Amino acid sequence: MRILHTSDWHLGQALHHYDRSYEHQCFLDWLVDQVVEQDADALLVAGDVFDNANPPASAQKQLYQFLQRLHTRAPRLDVVIIAGNHDSPARLEAPGPLLELHNARVVGAPVRTAGGEIDIERMLVPLHDRTGAVAAWCIAIPFLRPGDVPRADTGAEGDPYLNGIALLYRQAFDLAMQRRTSGQAIVAMGHCHMLEGQSSVDSERRIVIGGTEALPATIFDPCVAYAALGHLHLAQRVGRQEHLRYSGSPLPMSFSEVNYQHQVLRVDLEGPKAVAVDALPVPRCVQLLRVPEHPAPVEEALAALEALALDDCEPHRQPYLEVRVLLERPEPGLRARIEAAIKGKPVRLAKIEPVRKATVAGAAGPAMSLDELAQLQPDDIFRRLYQDRFGEAAPPDQLSAFHELMGEAAP
Incomplete structure (x- = not known):
């Protein structure tokens, strides 16, 4: 059988x-x-x-x-x-x-x-x-x-x-x-x-x-x-x-x-x-696209999106798109720039995958005790996380945005 x-x-x-x-x-x-x-x-x-x-x-x-x-x-x-x-x-x-x-x-x-x-x-x-x-x-x-x-x-x-x-x-x-x-x-x-x-x-x-x-x-x-x-x-x-x-x-x-x-x-x-x-x-009736194929700097990723050539098709058959961007620092306007690069193309933006460059090993410093952790304020944690992730001090505009967010979250 x-x-x-x-x-x-x-x-x-x-x-x-x-x-x-x-x-x-x-x-x-x-x-x-x-x-x-x-x-x-x-x-x-x-x-x-x-x-x-x-x-x-x-x-x-x-x-x-x-x-x-x-x-x-x-x-x-x-x-x-x-x-x-x-x-x-x-x-x-x-x-x-x-x-x-x-x-x-x-x-x-x-x-x-x-x-x-x-x-x-x-x-x-x-x-x-x-x-x-x-x-x-x-x-x-x-x-x-x-x-x-x-x-x-x-x-x-x-x-x-x-x-x-x-x-x-x-x-x-x-x-x-x-x-x-x-x-x-x-x-x-x-x-x-x-x-x-x-x-x-x-x-x-x-x-x-x-x-x-x-x-x-x-x-x-x-x-x-x-x-x-x-x-x-x-x-x-x-x-x-x-x-x-x-x-x-x-x-x-x-x-x-x-x-x-x-x-x-x-x-x-x-x-x-x-x-x-x-x-x-199983035939794949809707394609999945990763552009670029490997994470790339913002300008390179945008150029790849602008060069993307796709055949026109009905909306339900348009490929799903994941954009893979290598970031050195936050890019607040990244989504708007990506949407502009694919405007008019028969593709559906499903996901933006930001990849941060690795920081130098050991940059985070020695481990903290529980007492030291208890004394940390929210902006201290934000500064440390930013330093660990991007390898540099948080810029003033990012700190200002964080403080504004914390103020809105406060009861």
Whole structure:
């Protein structure tokens, strides 16, 4: 059978206040086409469907329209969706009975039975091949919070949260082993940060619970044919193992991802094993530009902006622009000068990234005692910070502006 693995859609996300519904719609339209062209049997969405726990109605409508169109064009397709750390488990699961009419199973959070035990059964989803027979069992584990995991043996060593996650995966795997018959594969889904996983700068919310973040690859039994992971936006293998994968996000979530090749993963199973994992590159319908490519002095950056030549296009297709400027001192009128340089160009100014020149090491002087810190006034702190950042004394106009600001902030 054939599976498509994707995650971290972040529907409803705005990039520096610019709405991205057009980009998300382009991706969802492309994904429907891929499901049909690749003759997929199942689609796994490994969390962070929405960008936050209270997504706009337009983002929720995008999801439901996508699932409706998907079912119309690929009526036998199994869809499995788990909640990520950005999602509201209850909101994601709320339309579950209706979504199941479209062969979509949603798992937002573990549910406990009347006896207080986690209902493992509802996190086990059968996946069918093109003949309609069960070809694989999917262990669908959403993002787990401390209250979601079973209590491991109190005598066990290590972090109790990590131990609880490992126990839950083991319980789900054991149940899958009981359900499977000869020739059927076991596929795992998870939304988590794995050890040695490479994060995307500026665009991922850290998962830190009680000092614990990264999980070992050993939580997946060697008999698991494939693990479809979500959370990290950069597509990557876990522990250099071909069958443990992050699909990555389909859209760049920040300018740090401008050079990422975003993708969806195609996984082919034969019997109980994954025999091929291939990337399907996601077309980028709106470009991200960093000008200059590396931080440059103000005049050089402005010259690069003025020389920028772009084809005309509709406003929703105009590239997002990050301007990278190397500063020696504050430039109060910088934004106005940048806006003048790009006036009339089909581009959207999303971000100005000021980079300060490094100051001489040790210029900050010796560390201060707590008593000395307590005696500092706000303008003393401002002078020290300015000196540390720019390597020179704060000019009178900056001190005057600071004093004016402090006066307005005073009750």
